[in-house]
Structure formats: C-alpha cells, structure tokens
Amino acid sequence: xxxxxxxxxxxxxxxxxxxxxxxxxxxxxxxxxxxxxxxxxxxxxxxxxxxxxxxxxxxxxxxxxxxxxxxxxxxxxxxxxxxxxxxxxxxx
Amino acid sequence: xxxxxxxxxxxxxxxxxxxxxxxxxxxxxxxxxxxxxxxxxxxxxxxxxxxxxxxxxxxxxxxxxxxxxxxxxxxxxxxxxxxxxxxxxxxxxxxxxxxxxxxxxxxxxxxxxxxxxxxxxxxxxxxxxxxxxxxxxxxxxxxxxxxxxxxxxxxxxxxxxxxxxxxxxxxxxxxxxxxxxxxxxxxxxxxxxxxxxxxxxxxxxxxxxxxxxxxxxxxxxxxxxxxxxxxxxxxxxxxxxxxxxxxxxxxxxxxxxxxxxxxxxxxxxxxxxxxxxxxxxxxxxxxxxxxxxxxxxxxxxxxxxxxxxxxxxxxxxxxxxxxxxxxxxxxxxxxxxxxxxxxxxxxxxxxxxxxxxxxxxxxxxxxxxxxxxxxxxxxxxxxxxxxxxxxxxxxxxxxxxxxxxxxxxxxxxxxxxxxxxxxxxxxxxxxxxxxxxxxxxxxxxxxxxxxxxxxxxxxxxxxxxxxxxxxxxxxxxxxxxxxxxxxxxxxxxxxxxxxxxxxxxxxxxxxxxxxxxxxxxxxxxxxxxxxxxxxxxxxxxxxxxxxxxxxxxxxxxxxxxxxxxxxxxxxxxxxxxxxxxxxxxxxxxxxxxxxxxxxxxxxxxxxxxxxxxxxxxxxxxxxxxxxxx
Numbered sequence: 253x254x255x256x257x258x259x260x261x262x263x264x265x266x267x268x269x270x271x272x273x274x275x276x277x278x279x280x281x282x283x284x285x286x287x288x289x290x291x292x293x294x295x296x297x298x299x300x301x302x303x304x305x306x307x308x309x310x311x312x313x314x315x316x317x318x319x320x321x322x323x324x325x326x327x328x329x330x331x332x333x334x335x336x337x338x339x340x341x342x343x344x
Numbered sequence: 345x346x347x348x349x350x351x352x353x354x355x356x357x358x359x360x361x362x363x364x365x366x367x368x369x370x371x372x373x374x375x376x377x378x379x380x381x382x383x384x385x386x387x388x389x390x391x392x393x394x395x396x397x398x399x400x401x402x403x404x405x406x407x408x409x410x411x412x413x414x415x416x417x418x419x420x421x422x423x424x425x426x427x428x429x430x431x432x433x434x435x436x437x438x439x440x441x442x443x444x445x446x447x448x449x450x451x452x453x454x455x456x457x458x459x460x461x462x463x464x465x466x467x468x469x470x471x472x473x474x475x476x477x478x479x480x481x482x483x484x485x486x487x488x489x490x491x492x493x494x495x496x497x498x499x500x501x502x503x504x505x506x507x508x509x510x511x512x513x514x515x516x517x518x519x520x521x522x523x524x525x526x527x528x529x530x531x532x533x534x535x536x537x538x539x540x541x542x543x544x545x546x547x548x549x550x551x552x553x554x555x556x557x558x559x560x561x562x563x564x565x566x567x568x569x570x571x572x573x574x575x576x577x578x579x580x581x582x583x584x585x586x587x588x589x590x591x592x593x594x595x596x597x598x599x600x601x602x603x604x605x606x607x608x609x610x611x612x613x614x615x616x617x618x619x620x621x622x623x624x625x626x627x628x629x630x631x632x633x634x635x636x637x638x639x640x641x642x643x644x645x646x647x648x649x650x651x652x653x654x655x656x657x658x659x660x661x662x663x664x665x666x667x668x669x670x671x672x673x674x675x676x677x678x679x680x681x682x683x684x685x686x687x688x689x690x691x692x693x694x695x696x697x698x699x700x701x702x703x704x705x706x707x708x709x710x711x712x713x714x715x716x717x718x719x720x721x722x723x724x725x726x727x728x729x730x731x732x733x734x735x736x737x738x739x740x741x742x743x744x745x746x747x748x749x750x751x752x753x754x755x756x757x758x759x760x761x762x763x764x765x766x767x768x769x770x771x772x773x774x775x776x777x778x779x780x781x782x783x784x785x786x787x788x789x790x791x792x793x794x795x796x797x798x799x800x801x802x803x804x805x806x807x808x809x810x811x812x813x814x815x816x817x818x819x820x821x822x823x824x825x826x827x828x829x830x831x832x833x834x835x836x837x838x839x840x841x842x843x844x845x846x847x848x849x850x851x852x853x854x855x856x857x858x859x860x861x862x863x864x865x866x867x868x869x870x871x872x873x874x875x876x877x878x879x880x881x882x883x884x885x886x887x888x889x890x891x892x893x894x895x896x897x898x899x900x901x902x903x904x905x906x907x908x909x910x911x912x913x914x915x916x917x918x919x920x921x922x923x924x925x926x927x928x929x930x931x932x933x934x935x936x937x938x939x940x941x942x943x944x945x946x947x948x949x950x951x952x953x954x955x956x957x958x959x960x961x962x963x964x965x966x967x968x969x970x971x972x973x
Binding site: 265 | 577578582585587590592593596597619658659660775779796800806808809810811812813843912913
C-alpha cells in the first residue's frame, strides 16, 4: 500500500519536494522518517535519526491529527494515510 | 525614567484647548503602555453607557516604552476607545512608522476629547501641536493613501508618520479602521468610526528628538542579539512566503474558513495560497520601521480589469475576501484589500461581513433591490463592488452591512444571526474553530470580540498540546489560555509585534530584563505577569460595565449546530454543554464568578478595587450598545 507525505510551505522549498508517495506495510512513522532522513536536508530540518527526535518546531499530522495525540513516532500508518509535515506551523 | 517620554497631549476638539500633562512612573509601571494605558484611560474617562459615536467617547493614541529604540518590531502604536462595533472595549494596534515618529516627537499618549466643530487633522511637530482645518483639502476628498501623501508633501518631509481615515471613517461605518504607511492598519473594533465621529481626519507625527534608554550598553548588546534571532528560524514563515502560507496549512487541518465558515476546505485554496502568490503575484517585500522581518508581501496586478491594483496581502485578508467569499480571483482580492486600506475598513471584518451578506442574499434575507446586483459566493467582481458600497455607504445593503455582521443581522432578522460569524460583535478571524477546540474558547473569551490575537489558543490545538477534536481537559486548557492571555496583554502593552514573540527564549522574564534596561524601572517577570492579568481584568470590568453578559463569551450559533461537512475536520462541531463546562472553568481560574464577574478578592489581588466598584460590574443589559441605522 502507499501513503502520501506532504512537506508544507518553506519545508517543501528546502527539501526540494512538496509531496511524495511511498510504499509502506504496517510501518510506523519512525520507519518512514528514518528512510527519509537519508536526505541530508531532511535530517537537518525534520528528524534526527541519531537522537530519534523531531527537530524543534516540526509538527506532524496524520490525517489532520497531531501525532502527539496519537502514538507519536510509533503511530502505525495505514492505507490512504495523509501524512503532513509542517515547519514551522503558526498563526498570523 | 527613560524609554517613556512621560508626556500626554490632551486635546479638547470642541474648544481647541490643548493640555500638556505628565504621567508618573507609577502609572507607567502599572499600565506599561499600549493596551494597559489604553484601558485605564478608557475606564477612567469614558462615561458608562455612552454612545461610542458621541462626543463623550474619548479616542486614545499611545505607545509603549520601546519605539525609537533598536528593539525589533517596536515601532507600534495603539488606538483605544469604546467600540461602535461591539459597544465594548475597542482596541486596535498598528505598526509602520507612526510609533517611532510619535516617540521621537516626544509623545507617549494623545487623548482626543469631544468633537471638532469642523473637519481637522492634527500635526505633532515635535512639541508643537497644530489643529488644522481640512474640509477644503482632505475631508471627503482624499482617501488615506492620498491623505498621507498630501500631509508629507505639505510639510516637505517623507518621514512623517500619518494615521488617517478614508471615507468609511468619515461616514462612521462601524467596521472603519485607521491606515498608516498605506499597508498598516489599526484595524479592529471600529476605531476609524470613532475618529470620524470626532471630525478628525488624521494624526501626523514628525519627531527629531533622540531616545534615551536607562542602560545603553546592556540594551545595545541585548538588542543586537534579539535582532539576530529575529532574522532566524523563528520568523522564517513571515519573511519567506508570509502569513498566506496558512491557506494551505489550514486547508490540511480543515479549518480554512470557506463560504462564510460553512466549510473548512476550499477547492481553490492553492490559488489564494502564499505559494501561488510568491510564484505569480508578489512584486516586493516590505518592512515596518525597526523591523528586521519584513512580512509585508506586496501584490501588484499588471493587467486585466484590476490593472494597477496594489496591496499587501496577508493571510487574514486572503481568507476573508478570498476563500470565505468563495473567491480565488487574485486580482479581485487585491483590489478589495486596496479598497479596504484606502477607504479604511478592517479587512477581516470586511470579508466576513461580505460573506455574511452573500449568505443572506442567497437566503433571500438581503434582497436584490437592497443590493442592486447579484451578490453570490464566488463572484469576485460583485465582492469588490460590494466592498466599495460598504465603504462609501452608497446602497441600502452597503449601509446595513456597514453596521457589522451583528448589527446587520439584528436589523435583518430572519434567523440571520445564526450565520453572523462574530463574537461580541467583532467578526471572527481566519480559523474555523469547530476543528480547533481550545481556540474555540480562546477566541470567544477574547476581550475585544472574535479575535486570535488576545490569546493564541489555536497554537495549543495545532501544535498538539491537546486533541483538537475533543473538548476534554477543561482545566488544563484554560490554564494555558489564561497564561498566554496575560503574556499577550503585556506584548500589546509594550507594544511589540507578536511575530517576534518567539525571539524571547525566556518569555516574559526576558522581556522584563529588556523593559528594565530601557526604562530603568526594575521589574521581574512575575511583576509583569501580574500586570498582564490586571490589565486583562480591567478590560473585562469595562466590558461588564458596558452591559456585556455571559452570552458574549459564546461562539456564533453556527459553530454549535453545523458540523463541518467535509475535509480533515469533517463532522466537527462545538458541543454547547461541554463548551459551557470549559467556559465555567475559565471563569473560575480567572477568579470570576459564574456570570464572569471578577470577585472582590480578584479586584483586590490586582489592585483594581481602589477605582473599580463591584456594584458597577453586574451586567446592565440595557446599557449594551447595538449599531443601528
């Protein structure tokens, strides 16, 4: 199965991609982030695989819900999941 | 005492009498500036129950201790009065050059009393104050952009800071604002209508005095550090694509107001997004005085029917006259914002009033005879035309909607209050709170009405502190809201831009250090937090005195009854009973009774009892002002 990953606003510019479709099979967000962290810019802005931590200011939503309110990095991704990464997210 | 000038100009417009007064260190320590000083003067000097458009209302312009220094984003000023839109405390804050010029001219505060016998503008040339008649030159003849240009040209000085009204202010449209530096507005709660009611077209400031701070070496070092941080990651959003990036971000959350808040997703969101704007429309970025960020993204329309339209397009206007009116025609959106800025109506209220009118039109509550043409969602040309009708008061519908959505719904009846998207009479900003339920309370209890700037409670929802779809943990949510509300009361009193709130790593404690470095007044973070709470409590007392009730702390009816029909927040609505639980928890945590009235202990705690009488605070509903034709 595949899921869509969206890199919003400035992050999309920085990473050089705004949307990716990746194949997953009952994988957690952590697994996806580790794969994506093979890109240096992703490591720098989004996820530190050594510390297993999101960078400051990063917000991840799964189908519109913040992963802090789900199982955080252990949230399991299912078919048609829409995973959105914000850096930063604020008002205005 | 440094930082502050300590000088107040009290101008009786009826007689032309000008008094130069001093403010004490104690007054500055207690009320800080901006919002704090504004509410204290309005409380003391506006008679209870007065008509906000009568000469009895006062109009206060003020600054805090920081304009003219190197502190980032500190060239701000505030305008305060009883609001003719809400009938409660009115406040609006703007940036640009006016704050710095006012400080250099030597004025901490200007209090306008009564009404001038003929239209005037007031020039503050350092210590010299001139009240100049302008019925032959400006009033009824020039919009705010032209007024600013005329005054600068007349005095041969491009640096003069000018805060002025256009036609909408002159004819007292209830959502009228003040414009300065073309793109900056003291937008909300109808302060432009109060200025118009006093026959004042503009205040202009030219200052050439230096600004002294108490501890220059320490402050210089600190200021440079803060400037550096403010050019870093914490403000990248505002510098890069600007606040219109919210369009797609909020779309992903399902909270982008669409067609008068009927939906939280807009099928043409990309066309009004920051991304599309940057690719296609933005020609220049600009910054206010003393600001290293530069959040103004200027759009210029090069061809087509709106050729020549130019405006600074931010998120709040992208949503209000864009998605919220079902419109993705960027040239029409740009022209609409330009009209709002020139004629001086608040861009948020304008868009939400137009969307209210569109829904009323589609429901046959507002008739084609009253409007004069079809006013339907998605019609950019009709939206532009209707904005102008509101500004100029030139049709029956324009006059009705110019009362604001609450006043218009009250006039039109037929259940239109159900979809008047306002709280306390002030139109809601660009967040569908059905999908962010901490913000639902935060926006509803906001002291000036539907507002995202008195507490940024949406942050707790979208950053994941709470489940944005539930209404659980009321005590935890209200504590977060109240702490932020007190901190924001300080930010609005210093006055600094909220876009730099993130540059202070230690929050209010660090701001206290800066305050002491500039003013020489020793304060701690806890001292300031107490003053933030005191300022908020006094504003609440003012609203109660003017007839506000618990009902004013509830959301628009639609939020309780109309679940979102689609998108990531599909099915979300506000459960009224759970909302009341949270509201009661908020009142309790604030030290207010079940009607939202501060207790005697609370008044004592914040030092308010010496001038606030508890007996005056129990809501007197008949005192509540309602805008009417």
